[in-house]
Amino acid sequence: MSSASVYAPFDKHRGPHPGILAIVHVSLFAGSLLLLGILTAGKGFPNPFVPLVEAQQRLQTFTAVTRINALMQFGAAVPLGLFTAAVTSRLSFLGVNVTGVSIALFGGIGASLLMMLSSLCTWVLCQAGVIDNLSTMHAVQLLGFATGGVAHVVALGLLMAGIAVPSLFGGYTPKWVAWLGLVLAAIAELSTLSLIFAPLMILLPIARFGSYIWLIATGFTLTKNRS
Numbered sequence: 001m002s003s004a005s006v007y008a009p010f011d012k013h014r015g016p017h018p019g020i021l022a023i024v025h026v027s028l029f030a031g032s033l034l035l036l037g038i039l040t041a042g043k044g045f046p047n048p049f050v051p052l053v054e055a056q057q058r059l060q061t062f063t064a065v066t067r068i069n070a071l072m073q074f075g076a077a078v079p080l081g082l083f084t085a086a087v088t089s090r091l092s093f094l095g096v097n098v099t100g101v102s103i104a105l106f107g108g109i110g111a112s113l114l115m116m117l118s119s120l121c122t123w124v125l126c127q128a129g130v131i132d133n134l135s136t137m138h139a140v141q142l143l144g145f146a147t148g149g150v151a152h153v154v155a156l157g158l159l160m161a162g163i164a165v166p167s168l169f170g171g172y173t174p175k176w177v178a179w180l181g182l183v184l185a186a187i188a189e190l191s192t193l194s195l196i197f198a199p200l201m202i203l204l205p206i207a208r209f210g211s212y213i214w215l216i217a218t219g220f221t222l223t224k225n226r227s
Contacts, residue, residue, distance in 0.1 A: 018087050021086060022216045022219040032072035035065065056131050059137075063126050066125070074120065080112045096166045098166055104163045106162075107161075108158075114155055153204050177221055187203050187206055
C-alpha cells in the first residue's frame with residue numbers, strides 16, 4: 001500500500017458514532033437519577049435550598065448511593081465530550097467553515113467539564129467529615145448545583161446552537177432536529193437569568209432533558225458523506 005493511499009482523503013467521515021455516544025451519555029445520567037430515586041425512596045439528592053439539617057441527614061443516610069450517583073454522572077460527562085468532538089469534527093470534514101462549529105466545540109467541552117466538576121462536588125460531600133460543618137457543606141452544595149445546573153445547561157445551549165444553525169442552512173440534519181436545537185438553545189441561554197430570578201430555574205430541566213432528544217437525534221441523523 002502506497003503512502004498516497006494511506007493519506008488520501010475519505011469520502012465518508014470516520015470516527016466514533018455520535019448517536020451511540022449520545023445514548024451512553026443519556027443512559028448514564030438518567031440511570032444515576034433513577035438509581036438515586038429508587039434507593040432513597042424518592043427523596044433524591046438534597047438541593048441547596050432545603051433546610052441544611054435535612055440535607056445533612058439525607059447525605060448521612062444515603063452516603064453510599066450518593067457516591068455511586070456521583071460516579072455515574074462523572075462517567076456521563078465523558079461521552080458528552082466525545083460526542084462534541086465527533087459532531088464538530090464531522091461538520092469540519094463536510095467543509096462547514098463557520099464560527100458555529102467552534103462555538104459548539106467550546107460549549108460541548110465546557111458542558112462536559114462542568115458536569116464533571118458538579119459530580120466531584122457530590123463526591124466531596126460523601127467524604128468523612130465534610131458535612132459535619134454545615135457552612136462547608138452548603139458551599140459545596142451551591143457550587144455543585146451552580147456548575148451542574150445553570151452553567152452546564154448554558155454551555156449545552158451553545159453546543160446545540162453551534163450545530164443547529166449550520167445544520168439548518170446546510171441541510172446536514174432534518175429541519176425538525178435543527179429547529180429543536182435552536183429552540184432548546186434559546187431556552188438554555190434564557191436560564192442564565194435564573195441566577196437573579198429563581199422562578200426561571202424551571203427552564204433548566206426543560207433545556208437539559210429536551211437536549212437528550214436533540215443529542216440522540218443529531219447523533220443518528222447528522223450526515224457523514226461529502227455528497
